[in-house]
Amino acid sequence: MAGKSGNAFDFDLFKRLLRYTQPYKLTFYFVAIAAILLSGFAVARPYLTKLTIDESIVPKDGGNLLLYVGLMIGALVLEVICQFSFIFFANWLGQQVVRDIRVNLFEHMLNFKKQYYDKSAVGRLVTRAVSDIETIASIFSQGLFMIISDLLKMLVVLGVMFFMSWKLTLLVLAVLPFILYATRVFQKKMKVAFEEVRTQVSNLNSFVQERITGMKIVQIFGREETEYERFKDINDKHRNAWVRTVWYNSIFFPIAEISSSITIGLIVWFGGLRVVESNTLSLGVIIMFIELAQMLFRPLRQIADKFNTLQMGMVAANRVFGILDTESTIENNGTKEAKNLVGEIQFKDVRFSYIENEEVLKGISFEVKAGETIAIVGATGAGKSTIINLLSRFYEIDSGSISVDNINIKDFTLKSLRNEIAVVLQDVFLFADTIMSNITLNNENITEAEVIEAAKQIGVNKFIETLPNGYYYNVKERGVMLSSGQRQLIAFLRAYVSNPSILVLDEATSSVDSYSEQLIQEATDKITKGRTSIVIAHRLATVKKADKIIVMDAGKIVEIGNHQQLLQQENGYYRNLYEVQFMQEEEA
Template sequence: MSENSNKSGGFRQQQDDLLSRRGRKGSVDRYIISRLLQYIKPYKGLLFAALGITISGAVLGPLRPYITKVAIDDYITPGDMHGLTMVSLVLLAVILLDGVKQFAATYLTQLLGQKAVLNLRMDIFRHLQKLSVRFYDRNPAGRLITRTTNDVEALNEMLSSGLVTIIGDLLQLFFIVGLMLYIDWQLTLIVLGVLPLIIYVTMTFKSLVRAAFQDVRTHLARLNSFLQEHISGMNIVQLFGREEREYQRHADINREYRDANIRTVRYFSVYYPLIELISSIAAGLVIWYSGVRMLNQDISLGVVVSFVQYIWLFFRPLQHLSDKFNIMQTALASSDRIFKLLDEKDVAAVPEQPVELQEFRHDIVFDHVWFAYHGENWVLKDLSFRVERGEKVAIVGATGSGKTTIINVLSRLYPVTRGSLSIDGIDISRVPDASLRRLVGVVMQDVFLFSGTIRENLAFGREGATDREIEEAARRVGADRFIAKLPGGYDYPVRENGAGLSAGQKQLIAFVRALLYNPEILVLDEATSSVDTETEYLIDAATAKLMKGRTSIVIAHRLSTVQHADKIIVMHKGEIRETGSHQELLAARGLYYKLYLLQHPEKIHDMPQAAS
């Protein structure tokens, strides 16, 4: 019990934190429901129709025991066959109307739930697209997938079969109690006498199960994150022989998820039998007291039969309410997590006074730029350099020197920490993302391909590109050769992240993308590091055409690919150590010279002499 108390107390602290953060009065549940209602509001016609049908039909179920009482006392006991036939037809009509009511209410509420959840999913995805790259650095993909699938599905269940059904069950209880009081108030008091005990059991159950459902969702997110990560990296697991170790890690996470679910099962396995026991006690008391009164000829058989029916009818909505409460608790726990995601403030910065860049005219200037991914662990340190329009600039250096980070801040995937980065004298923090990225096209080292066709992946950055334009771009890059050999050619289906295509083929696809995108500033980030010699030759030929008349920044590991750059910047531990042309840097016999000799030791005798 102490464990459950701690978890319950922990959840109350989460509630307090949530209310404090959002600055709202009242309970967390009320706040969450008020936000959910915003997704129902556009479909209030469906809601009102479902409510109208549910409310108007709520009396149909409770009428059945009363009609049974009338049939027994007024027609069966006196032997009135004609009256019995008529009342039986009335009972049949009530049953049929109740069935039609249930069908209509179920269909409308399911339709309402699906429409509302569609909008919620769209809002989540739209918000995910706005979040900064830093957010994705610290949140596993599996956790986010859980938010958009499992958590949203829990909400769908509540919207489809929760709120309206709860109102219907409450109204049924109202009509049941009213008819019971009308028939016999003494037996009604016996039934209602157990109600405080049911309320106490339900409230205790609520305080325990809410925290348990939070725990279940947390462990489910961990499990999804683990599976997503390990399915994506299964080749690494197998290459390093980690199958058994990772299996044990999965088993630990899976056991924790199982145990969290078992805790909720334990609460329900106690709750349902308790409700059943209480209802059986109430039925037993009613039967006993009715028997005593029948012996005294103080009550009719029809009243006793109808009350036995009413007892089970009375407790059925209560059990339905507990089932719906289960759904509500799951949905509220999921809603809290979803709205925390939607309230996430780590979005990509939007300029307060944006300045559109229609074209690139003069230069790119890094002015004393500092950057760190975390705290003050500086990756770029006081970086200053200029890239003129039409210039081809290469950035080289050892792994971890900050080369790719320069591209990240130029593309504004991450904001500059200190200093300024400007294009044509305008700080890029003032330029809208769409405007900036129209100018800057990036070919990354790790090419990501989406599920779809080769054609769709080639035209990813150029909506509306014609088949002729796509095929011409592929021909210029040299990608048409391998595409022609694929089954279906340009309509060949690409599997997840390009599975089945070689690294070189994926790089060629990335170059076609860039060619179709037609940026004024072209950035190549280690674009030929993963390809074979033949493919590198194709890419070198294509890039020569692609960079002609275009400002280019080339991040390179192979120094042989940057020898013809107008300017080479040598990075070391986040700082610029040298700048110059290939020949100037070799003659200086500095860091570039050492890197070049490491890659080309056979050319040591051909090196120019150091400047005197």
């Protein structure tokens, strides 16, 4: 997809980018026409200056002087109109394109496997979706069309120069190869430099985002100084990357300026001799050539500068398309709609690994009857959370099968399957929005009345109404304005109002107060009643009430049965767990 580092330009990538302009063809062509007209008006002014000098000032003809001044004013007005149209619509087109790319990118990211996000830094993805895409906009607003306009202007300028005096034109062109060579080297160096800049910007964003999110941990463990030093190091690399681009600019632009000055000097010397000795050139032609030479070299310098912008945009496009080309989506070829499921679940010899050849689940099999509550217990890392992730198809299994109502979950459409399964995770995530929005997730089919009624049924209405603005209290980023117990209650309510056929709970309450724990227990009893439920159980009360307990160890199911059955197994895993953990809870 992408060009190799150091290549001056990647035409395949550029053509791919241009495809996004197809819906805006008329605007694209209008901007192109405006660029052509600008090149014509730009040359018109020096030519009118030449006529004014040769036909009005030198012969001292006041009548012609007014005429040519009027023509120059008219040409300037038309040039300003074209310039305005060109700049406005080029920027408008750029914003339309980046809007479409950003929508495509976000839609693509919405369908990524959870595994993709496990391995990707959030800061880098934010950089791709925000700042990198904004940089792409500059390709159209400051890069592509500006370069085209400048190139057309240079071609028109050369044509007029040859027409007026081929000798003076050759004199100008004698200097041109040096600046062209310098421009070419400059472009290649800047391509590499800008790739490094984008990398360091991404690293910086990622570091800052993670440290701000995890600032509590940084402060708890007294890592401020260490993180400060690491930030300084990353910031230095970011600065050095930018300084490298400044270094190349500081070399190139003086070379371009000197070349332009030398050219003007040669025009004055050679043209002046022709005027003085043979009168083969007019004063107006010399003045015109000085203006045209500046117009020839100035766009060349600007092209190099705009090529920097184009290169930065291309590097950003390369990174964005890298995500768009990433195939990391869950296969969604199912044709059946999962509606009003009975809730029978069957795992058959399911094997799964997050990392190849490192199995987390090692051939587990179990059945859950409709309406049953299954508790899953076991040590950390036994594979409990993996089971609930696989049921919702956040990951693809390596082998075996998972069925709901005797239908393989792969045969259901992904959206309909997930609509029938509500998941309450141990690490509750709330958006920086109102409680109402966090419960309904802006689902228009769930009314405020339904939310309040559901809250009353599971016993959380009173706590919500004590908050400022009640259901419209803004919980801020990740729900920091609520306690962990309150966040979990909101998550329970969110699951309950979705009216799922299957409920999956991770009911950890290690960091909640006794009152919240009581509310959570009551909520658990209410929302699991009458529907198939799989609970990663952390409390004895939940385990004892479960119809069936699945005991896991190191990715395998070691025991299955109810509370009383499992206690009767001498030296059983569950009995040992009960004696070590649950008995203490019961005594307390």
